[in-house]
Amino acid sequence: MVELAPLDQANEFHMGFAGDTFNTSWYMRTLRPDVETSYFTRVGTDAVSNAMLDMMSGAGVNTSFIAQDPVRSVGLYLISLKDGERSFSYWREQSAARKLAQDAELLKRAMQDSDLIYFSGISLAILDPQGRQTLLDALSAARADGKRIAFDSNLRPRLWASTDEMTTMVMKAAAVSDIILPSYDDEADFFGDANIEATGIRYLGAGAKTVVIKNGAGAVHYIHEGFSHHIDPPAVGDIVDTTSAGDSFNAGFFAGLDRATSMEELIRSASQIAGQVIGRKGALVPLDLSKITI
Numbered sequence: 430m431v432e433l434a435p436l437d438q439a440n441e442f443h444m445g446f447a448g449d450t451f452n453t454s455w456y457m458r459t460l461r462p463d464v465e466t467s468y469f470t471r472v473g474t475d476a477v478s479n480a481m482l483d484m485m486s487g488a489g490v491n492t493s494f495i496a497q498d499p500v501r502s503v504g505l506y507l508i509s510l511k512d513g514e515r516s517f518s519y520w521r522e523q524s525a526a527r528k529l530a531q532d533a534e535l536l537k538r539a540m541q542d543s544d545l546i547y548f549s550g551i552s553l554a555i556l557d558p559q560g561r562q563t564l565l566d567a568l569s570a571a572r573a574d575g576k577r578i579a580f581d582s583n584l585r586p587r588l589w590a591s592t593d594e595m596t597t598m599v600m601k602a603a604a605v606s607d608i609i610l611p612s613y614d615d616e617a618d619f620f621g622d623a624n625i626e627a628t629g630i631r632y633l634g635a636g637a638k639t640v641v642i643k644n645g646a647g648a649v650h651y652i653h654e655g656f657s658h659h660i661d662p663p664a665v666g667d668i669v670d671t672t673s674a675g676d677s678f679n680a681g682f683f684a685g686l687d688r689a690t691s692m693e694e695l696i697r698s699a700s701q702i703a704g705q706v707i708g709r710k711g712a713l714v715p716l717d718l719s720k721i722t723i
Contacts, residue, residue, distance in 0.1 A: 469572065496529075504524035541574070603632050612644070
């Protein structure tokens with residue numbers, strides 16, 4: 430999406446590009462330039478859409494699976510600040526991304542070309558019912574073909590017709606996923622989980638093999654290969670902007686999947702990355718890779 434972020438001067442904004450799954454792709458590419466990272470979405474043919482594609486390509490993200498819609502453009506969100514607190518206003522209705530599952534054959538080819546496929550609750554929420562089913566069917570087929578599927582529920586009730594629709598679709602998404610990376614506060618609010626362990630058990634019951642539950646400044650809880658544990662995150666300095674905390678954590682987790690010797694090492698590395706990101710302003714910030722263990 431187009432991001433309009435306030436500058437120090439009143440009523441002046443900086444235009445950039447960000448969004449939950451793209452943020453993860455961007456950080457993944459930063460952390461693992463040796464691994465091809467592709468992004469799948471749909472944009473327009475206008476100047477802003479082309480600028481977005483140029484930005485992605487410039488960051489090293491493969492855009493060959495991004496279709497261009499002759500009618501629609503890209504979504505936009507504006508960040509407002511009041512007493513240091515951020516709030517967001519969104520314009521998504523004419524976003525081409527709402528039709529990202531329209532070309533089922535392109536979707537299939539993109540998944541066939543991948544080893545790890547990551548999507549979020551927002552990826553589902555912006556689609557119409559047919560598009561959601563097309564996406565879930567493609568993910569299910571890819572999983573059956575040996576691809577690893579990762580999912581962050583990223584619960585955003587304003588994007589859904591009802592809370593029931595949101596929770597139902599999230600659990601359908603969980604059923605086609607191997608790795609689930611939810612955030613506990615949201616899960617407790619909308620699923621009524623009594624504790625963080627209950628969140629993990631619920632997703633494990635849906636069919637996931639690994640569940641890693643982010644918990645703000647609290648301990649990360651994971652369930653993997655029949656074992657569960659809590660991992661305390663590293664201490665961080667001043668918290669400036671939490672916009673991409675979860676997105677960057679997810680990227681760190683994916684980046685270390687083939688390098689870490691244990692889940693504990695993997696989660697600590699992902700937490701180090703998120704700790705750096707929340708200490709800077711913006712969704713996409715430079716990382717000090719020398720301070721990351723993986």
